[in-house]
Amino acid sequence: MSIKPIERAASATPQSVARKVRGLSDRAIAWLFVAPTILLLLAINIFPLIWTVRLSFTNFRVNRPNREADFVGLRNYERILTDGDIWVTMQATAHFLFWTIVLQVLIGFTLAYLINKKFRGSDLWTTVIVLPMMLSPAVVGNFWTFLYQPQIGLFNYVVGFLSGTDPSGFSMIGEVALAPWAIVIVDTWMWTPFVMLICLAGLRSIPESIYEAAECDRASKWRQFWTITIPMVLPFLMLAVLFRGIENFKMFDLVVQLTGGGPGSTTELTSINLKREAFEKWRTGYASAYAVILFVTVFGLASIYVKALNKVKER
Amino acid sequence: MSFSVTEPSARQKLFAGVLVLVYALVTIMPLAWIIATGFKTPSDAIAYPPKVVFEPSLEGYVNLFTTRTRASAETLESLGEPQTWYDSIVRKNDMVIVGPSRYGERFLNSVIIGFGSTFLSVFLGTIAAYAFSRFKVPLKDDLMFFILSTRMMPPIAVAIPIFLMYRELGLNDTHLGMILLYTAVNLSLSVWLLKGFIDEIPVEYEEAALIDGYTRFQAFYKVVLPQAATGIASTAIFCLIFAWNEYAFAVLLTSGTAQTAPPFIPTIIGVGGQDWPAVAAGATLFLVPVMVFTILLRKHLLRGITFGAVRK
Numbered sequence: 001m002s003i004k005p006i007e008r009a010a011s012a013t014p015q016s017v018a019r020k021v022r023g024l025s026d027r028a029i030a031w032l033f034v035a036p037t038i039l040l041l042l043a044i045n046i047f048p049l050i051w052t053v054r055l056s057f058t059n060f061r062v063n064r065p066n067r068e069a070d071f072v073g074l075r076n077y078e079r080i081l082t083d084g085d086i087w088v089t090m091q092a093t094a095h096f097l098f099w100t101i102v103l104q105v106l107i108g109f110t111l112a113y114l115i116n117k118k119f120r121g122s123d124l125w126t127t128v129i130v131l132p133m134m135l136s137p138a139v140v141g142n143f144w145t146f147l148y149q150p151q152i153g154l155f156n157y158v159v160g161f162l163s164g165t166d167p168s169g170f171s172m173i174g175e176v177a178l179a180p181w182a183i184v185i186v187d188t189w190m191w192t193p194f195v196m197l198i199c200l201a202g203l204r205s206i207p208e209s210i211y212e213a214a215e216c217d218r219a220s221k222w223r224q225f226w227t228i229t230i231p232m233v234l235p236f237l238m239l240a241v242l243f244r245g246i247e248n249f250k251m252f253d254l255v256v257q258l259t260g261g262g263p264g265s266t267t268e269l270t271s272i273n274l275k276r277e278a279f280e281k282w283r284t285g286y287a288s289a290y291a292v293i294l295f296v297t298v299f300g301l302a303s304i305y306v307k308a309l310n311k312v313k314e315r
Numbered sequence: 316m317s318f319s320v321t322e323p324s325a326r327q328k329l330f331a332g333v334l335v336l337v338y339a340l341v342t343i344m345p346l347a348w349i350i351a352t353g354f355k356t357p358s359d360a361i362a363y364p365p366k367v368v369f370e371p372s373l374e375g376y377v378n379l380f381t382t383r384t385r386a387s388a389e390t391l392e393s394l395g396e397p398q399t400w401y402d403s404i405v406r407k408n409d410m411v412i413v414g415p416s417r418y419g420e421r422f423l424n425s426v427i428i429g430f431g432s433t434f435l436s437v438f439l440g441t442i443a444a445y446a447f448s449r450f451k452v453p454l455k456d457d458l459m460f461f462i463l464s465t466r467m468m469p470p471i472a473v474a475i476p477i478f479l480m481y482r483e484l485g486l487n488d489t490h491l492g493m494i495l496l497y498t499a500v501n502l503s504l505s506v507w508l509l510k511g512f513i514d515e516i517p518v519e520y521e522e523a524a525l526i527d528g529y530t531r532f533q534a535f536y537k538v539v540l541p542q543a544a545t546g547i548a549s550t551a552i553f554c555l556i557f558a559w560n561e562y563a564f565a566v567l568l569t570s571g572t573a574q575t576a577p578p579f580i581p582t583i584i585g586v587g588g589q590d591w592p593a594v595a596a597g598a599t600l601f602l603v604p605v606m607v608f609t610i611l612l613r614k615h616l617l618r619g620i621t622f623g624a625v626r627k
Contacts, residue, residue, distance in 0.1 A: 029531055030450035033442035037502055038458065040439065044499035045465040048476035055475070062479065111338060117323040119332035125339045127613050132342060133620075134609045138562035139598050142581035143349050146591055152361045154348055167363075189342060197617050201625045239624060250469040253562035257581055271563075274471045279567060284475060291472035298467050 049295070056289035063282040076289035086290075088265060089273045095180055096187070096255075096269060097248050101241055103188045108195025109237065113229075115196070116203045126200075130193040137190065141257035144186050148172040173259050179266045183255050187248065195240045202236030203229070235313045242305055249298050270294055349602070352595035360591045375592025377401045378585065379418050379600075383410040418597055421579040425601075427490055428575055429558040432497035437551045439498070440505025441543070445535060447506070448513040449521075459507070463622065466503040470563040478568060488569045496564055501554040504622055508553070511623035512546025513539065549615040552608050559605060576601050 024032070056076055060069035080086055111129065115122050132140070147155040151168035160167030172182040206228065214224045252271040255261070261268035261276070268276075274294065278287035323331070352360050354371040383405055386394075394411065397403035405412050446452060447459060477496065478487065486492030516539060524534040540547075566578040580597045583590055609616070617625050 024531070026450050026531065030446040030452050033446035034452060034458070037439050037443040037462070037506060040495070040499050041462065041465055041502060044477065044496060045468065045473065048473045048480060049468070051476035051479070052472065062475070107338075111335060114331035114335050117328050117331035119328040119335075121332070122335065123613075125335050127610055128339045129335075129342055130613070130616060131346060131606055131609055134556060134560075134605050135346075135602050136560035136562065136577050136605075138560075138566075138577040139580050139601060140345075140349075143595065143598055144345065146352070146589070146594075147345060147348065149361075152363050152365065154344070154365050157363075157365050189345070193342075194620060198621065198625055201617055236625065239621065243621065246467055250467075252469070252471060253577075257562075271469050271471050274469070275567075278471065278475050288475060291469070291475065294469055295467075295472055298469070299464070302467060 052288045052291050055285055056292050058285045060285045061282050062278075062284045069285070072285065076286045077293070079286065080290055080293060085265070086273070089268050089270055092180065092265075092267060093249070093269045096183060096251070096267075097245065099181075099184045100187045100191070100248055101244055103184065104192045104195045104244060105237060105241065107188065108192045108240070109199045109233070111192070111196045112199035112203055115200060126197075130197065132190045133193050135190075137254035138257045140190065141186060141254040144258055145173060148182060150174075174263060176263055176266050179259050179263055183258055183267050186258060187251070187254060190254070191244060191247075195237075195244065198236050198240040198243075199233055202233035205236075206232045231315075235309065238305075238309045238312060242302065242309065245305070246298060246302060249294075346602075346606075349595050350599050352591055353599045355592050355595075357585065357590065357592055360595075372404070372592075373401070374404050375590075375596040377404050378590055378593040379583065379596040380416055381405070381412045382414050382416050384413050385409060386411045416583075417579065418576075418583075421574055421576045422601070424490070424573055425559060425575040425577075428493045428497060428573070429555050431490065431494040432501060432558045433551050433554040435494065435498040436501035436505045436554050437509075437547060440502055440509050440550065441540075441547060443502075443506050444509035444513050445539060447510050449518070459510075462503050462506050466500070466622075470500075471567070474564060474567045477564075481568065488571055488573050490573050493565070493569060493573050493575070496568070497558040497561060500561075500564075501557055504557070504619075505550050505554055507622040508550045508619060509543070509546060511618070511626070512543050512550070516542045549612060549619060552612055553619040556605055556608060 055069075057071055057073060058069040059072050059076075061067065115126055144155075147153045148171070150156055150171045153167075155172065156167040156170065159165070160169075170178065172178045172185075210228055210232075211224060214228060219227070250271055251269055252275065255267060255269055256272055256275070259267040261272040265273075271294075274287060274290050277283050277290060351367075351369075353375045354373070355366070355369055356372045356374050359366050359369045359372075360375075381401070386409060388409075390411070391406065391409065397406050402412065447455060452458065481487040481492050484492075486495070520538050520542065521534045524538045525531070529537065560577065561575070562577045565575045569575065569578070576597070580594060580601060581589075583594050583597055585593060612619065
């Protein structure tokens with residue numbers, strides 16, 4: 001590096017300013033740099049969260065701001081945990097979470113395994129496969145309702161064509177038996193590439209020398225797959241499951257546009273249910289208690305999971 | 316070339332290539348269908364069997380940008396010949412254009428809120444990440460985890476008090492309110508990603524600069540920032556894509572002046588239900604920029620979507 005730019009930089013800063021700035025200790029700069037971020041997060045995340053907790057002990061309703069809100073203790077929590085409808089919602093969420101994760105892990109890993117064979121054009125096709133997950137879930141979800149239309153929808157047409165059934169004979173988002181799968185299919189279409197990318201990173205992190213050593217020991221390809229590939233990719237795969245789990249537990253935009261929670265409440269996931277309580281029925285206190293329960297659940301499950309993940313990593 | 320036991324055989328490669336190609340073609344179909352539907356006439360769009368070959372029409376795009384009303388034969392007669400190409404498309408359906416639609420405004424809102432929040436979250440994220448990377452911040456790990464945990468909250472769960480708070484402050488349905496909100500949501504991503512990028516820049520560069528008489532600030536913006544430029548740029552695109560795609564807060568907190576495109580596009584309706592060519596046209600214009608960015612970003616994709624947890 002030449003001296004010149006440094007000299008220029010030094011002379012460009014007026015002495016007084018330079019001294020003032022120099023006067024700031026590293027510690028002061030650290031606080032100066034971190035404080036805005038922490039303050040903004042406190043104002044827009046933590047303060048509302050505390051407010052939610054407070055509201056959860058009241059019977060406040062946003063649409064009746066003039067009515068005095070009463071402290072009702074734990075009644076909201078009691079009602080939620082004994083409400084049968086909530087369990088229906090929880091089951092819908094569990095179905096959605098379970099199947100999206102299973103399908104995305106299976107397809108995502110398979111794709112990564114195939115792409116790792118490094119055939120010609122693999123980079124190009126990887127990029128093509130990744131496209132859906134970068135797009136707006138609400139906009140894409142809305143368009144999928146068009147693909148799912150009986151008869152005229154592309155999805156129904158293709159399924160009808162391949163299976164020989166009548167494309168106007170079924171409605172993915174109108175039938176109670178099919179709607180839970182309609183949302184699983186779109187979510188899998190959208191997010192499989194995410195799992196794929198993480199698996200691919202895992203596969204590429206395995207040093208070739210391990211396989212070479214296994215080859216010397218005459219381990220079969222099958223054995224190599226189960227004793228080297230899978231254990232080495234597992235921490236990556238678990239990380240992918242963590243991300244997908246948290247995201248799909250919060251799932252709102254895609255499903256609300258796709259089915260709106262219907263038919264009936266077959267696909268009413270927790271976030272959609274919560275939105276109904278809070279912004280359609282305006283039961284603010286009740287919805288706040290609901291929100292607190294959801295947050296504690298996500299946070300609790302995620303922390304347990306991260307501990308397990310770290311154990312696997314240490315191995 | 317040396318012989319490698321792990322190099323797949325030509326047959327394996329072909330087999331893998333064909334399978335991946337098939338998956339890629341299937342997965343791209345819905346997206347291709349969105350783009351194609353945008354260029355169909357409403358009757359072509361709902362034809363059975365679905366039309367793969369069709370005569371392209373700009374009716375969807377015209378409908379997307381205009382509001383129209385049905386006109387009687389006499390009115391149409393009295394108007395004379397259509398003045399412009401889009402007039403003539405509308406006239407074919409016995410309609411006249413009465414004004415622009417709101418799509419332009421909504422798109423512009425997406426641009427303002429997207430870029431505004433991206434700038435803020437990258438700016439705040441860079442300085443915070445620098446501090447976390449280089450200085451002894453008390454409770455550093457706890458603060459970093461706290462920043463990450465803000466991302467775990469379901470948007471609907473915090474939307475109630477934010478709605479109340481914004482109503483008090485007059486921020487409901489304003490650009491500023493949405494910019495601040497998206498900034499807060501994106502900060503977790505930008506701090507985590509940028510800390511990773513800054514960690515990779517050798518401390519020796521700054522130390523050399525400090526010895527040469529640079530102040531901390533000078534070392535930060537003359538040495539560290541240029542080195543982190545690529546990282547900052549890719550972080551910015553990830554933040555932009557998030558703000559661009561966000562729906563839950565937008566639909567709950569905006570309705571008029573500050574509404575972005577995602578809550579608006581599904582509400583585009585024509586005669587008897589959704590006007591699919593217009594919806595598809597709106598979606599195409601909205602999604603294509605993200606597709607372009609994705610292609611540009613492909614090297615940083617993994618790092619961005621996993622908050623820097625996976626680097627490769």
